Amino acid sequence: MSAQSRSTLEWQQLDSAHHVHPFTDPKALTKRGVRVITRADGAYVWDSDGNKILDGMAGLWCVNVGYGRQELVDAATRQMQELPYYNSFFQTATPSQIELGQALAEVTPPGLDHFFFANSGSEANDTVIRIARHYWHLKGKPNKRTFIARTMGYHGSTLAAVSLGGMPHMHALDKVLLPGFAHIMHPHWYTLGGTLSRSEFGIVAARALEDKILELGPDNVAAFIGEPVQGAGGVIDPPETYWPEIQRICRKYDILLVADEVICGFGRTGQWFGSQTFGIEPDLMPMAKGLSSGYLPISAVAMNKRVFEAVNEGGLLAHGYTYSGHPAACAVAIANIRLMQREKLVERVREDIAPYFRARLQELADDHPIVGELRGSGLLAGLQLVKDKAKRTIFTTEDDAANKCRDLCLDHHLIMRAVGQTMVLSPPLIITRAQVDELVSKVKIGLDLTARHFGLG
Ligand code: PMP
Numbered sequence: 001m002s003a004q005s006r007s008t009l010e011w012q013q014l015d016s017a018h019h020v021h022p023f024t025d026p027k028a029l030t031k032r033g034v035r036v037i038t039r040a041d042g043a044y045v046w047d048s049d050g051n052k053i054l055d056g057m058a059g060l061w062c063v064n065v066g067y068g069r070q071e072l073v074d075a076a077t078r079q080m081q082e083l084p085y086y087n088s089f090f091q092t093a094t095p096s097q098i099e100l101g102q103a104l105a106e107v108t109p110p111g112l113d114h115f116f117f118a119n120s121g122s123e124a125n126d127t128v129i130r131i132a133r134h135y136w137h138l139k140g141k142p143n144k145r146t147f148i149a150r151t152m153g154y155h156g157s158t159l160a161a162v163s164l165g166g167m168p169h170m171h172a173l174d175k176v177l178l179p180g181f182a183h184i185m186h187p188h189w190y191t192l193g194g195t196l197s198r199s200e201f202g203i204v205a206a207r208a209l210e211d212k213i214l215e216l217g218p219d220n221v222a223a224f225i226g227e228p229v230q231g232a233g234g235v236i237d238p239p240e241t242y243w244p245e246i247q248r249i250c251r252k253y254d255i256l257l258v259a260d261e262v263i264c265g266f267g268r269t270g271q272w273f274g275s276q277t278f279g280i281e282p283d284l285m286p287m288a289k290g291l292s293s294g295y296l297p298i299s300a301v302a303m304n305k306r307v308f309e310a311v312n313e314g315g316l317l318a319h320g321y322t323y324s325g326h327p328a329a330c331a332v333a334i335a336n337i338r339l340m341q342r343e344k345l346v347e348r349v350r351e352d353i354a355p356y357f358r359a360r361l362q363e364l365a366d367d368h369p370i371v372g373e374l375r376g377s378g379l380l381a382g383l384q385l386v387k388d389k390a391k392r393t394i395f396t397t398e399d400d401a402a403n404k405c406r407d408l409c410l411d412h413h414l415i416m417r418a419v420g421q422t423m424v425l426s427p428p429l430i431i432t433r434a435q436v437d438e439l440v441s442k443v444k445i446g447l448d449l450t451a452r453h454f455g456l457g
Contacts, residue, residue: 040068041067041068042068043427043430055067056409057425058428061263061268061380064336064340067428072295072332074335076296079096085328086327089320094325100325106337107272108273109273109285112285112304114308115303116131116300117325118298118321119323119324120156120288120299121262121286121289125160126156126160130319131307132222133222136222144221147182148184148212148255149165149181149183152167152186152230153225153226153230155262163181186205187238190375199241203241203245205238206241206243206245207249209250210253213255218254218255223256223284224246225260226259226260227259228264228269229274229377229380234384234419237376243279243280247280247281258283261275264380265285266289267345283303290336292333346429348429349379353433361443364443369389370454371447372394379425381424381426385405386421387454387456397421401421402422402423406446409423409445425443
């Protein structure tokens with residue numbers, strides 16, 4: 001169906017007639033009319049009215065290599081012509097599954113070189129939960145079942161992944177969560193640090209893990225999971241003291257450490273994985289999004305030697321998905337990794353574009369009356385919106401400053417995301433300096449107009 005074949009109004013009417021949207025208030029959507037994105041190239045998308053919009057979010061933090069990369073399309077086409085589907089159950093494999101494992105092992109941190117394939121970040125985290133519990137069962141400690149995660153952590157939308165995550169509005173939908181999940185505070189110094197220095201607060205936030213382990217009993221805890229930088233929770237990069245202390249505590253109590261790399265993986269923070277940026281040595285590492293740059297759905301769980309060897313000796317692994325290692329998705333993921341290696345995209349993020357992006361945003365944050373702090377790492381950024389910069393007073397949910405700012409940015413053809421009262425950016429890794437300039441000037445327009453709306457500009 002060609003995008004040009006219907007008017008925007010026709011698309012909107014048809015959409016509201018049949019389509020139930022994720023993470024959307026249906027009434028608000030019907031009132032406003034859905035935005036229809038019809039094509040994309042590089043760092044831009046176009047809507048059905050022909051507007052060219054700078055995609056400051058790389059889709060949903062995933063289109064790392066940018067839109068319109070022909071070699072990813074060619075890889076999918078070739079694979080679908082040759083072998084569109086075969087499964088990996090029951091002692092079978094296909095070439096692209098096998099070669100994806102090899103390509104991934106080249107870029108994952110040393111020791112994390114065995115992979116289980118799934119289709120989404122949520123499925124990867126469900127896999128993590130099942131494998132970690134299987135691991136402890138095999139080790140003769142079947143009571144080690146509970147996962148400890150963080151408030152404002154996001155690990156997906158399946159029932160297990162929602163229970164693992166720490167998002168109050170998502171928990172509210174279910175009313176009752178699955179048993180076997182506990183949460184500790186998120187390491188957000190700006191809102192929770194009080195009078196502590198950042199590094200003091202990092203230790204305090206990490207020690208919450210030790211308290212929780214002791215409360216539950218170390219013999220009942222399977223693993224701790226965290227995103228190196230909490231993404232959907234508002235781009236919360238912890239103080240530099242946090243991860244080393246978490247690592248120490250996990251080792252002390254023999255708790256598996258899981259780094260959820262669904263957003264941070266594949267160059268976002270200037271290394272292939274956020275674990276490398278933050279010095280984390282995880283036992284299990286779920287990844288998705290940037291693995292295929294979103295061109296086809298695929299995810300993976302990397303496991304280290306310790307976990308792999310136990311699973312390998314452990315008999316039937318009664319877990320898997322029809323599309324675990326879908327051949328076309330694997331072929332696209334291989335092409336994506338090879339493209340990133342050839343174009344040295346990770347090095348480019350680390351040495352050139354992320355420092356530029358952060359310097360430009362930092363200037364904006366320092367000067368702007370409603371920006372309290374710039375957070376994040378690499379090409380992952382959060383701008384905390386505040387009513388009072390000196391007192392660190394953030395806007396309230398009722399003020400809804402972030403959604404207002406997001407809408408104003410969109411009016412000026414920039415896609416930004418609002419999370420709580422934080423403006424979030426996660427552009428494609430191929431964004432140029434000129435496009436960063438365009439992005440920052442559009443963010444400034446959005447912020448200026450928001451400040452004026454609240455009488456603060
Ligand atoms: N983990 C993290 C850190 C995520 O950010 C997300 C999605 N934003 C997920 C897991 C879930 O991924 P998916 O939407 O592909 O299920």
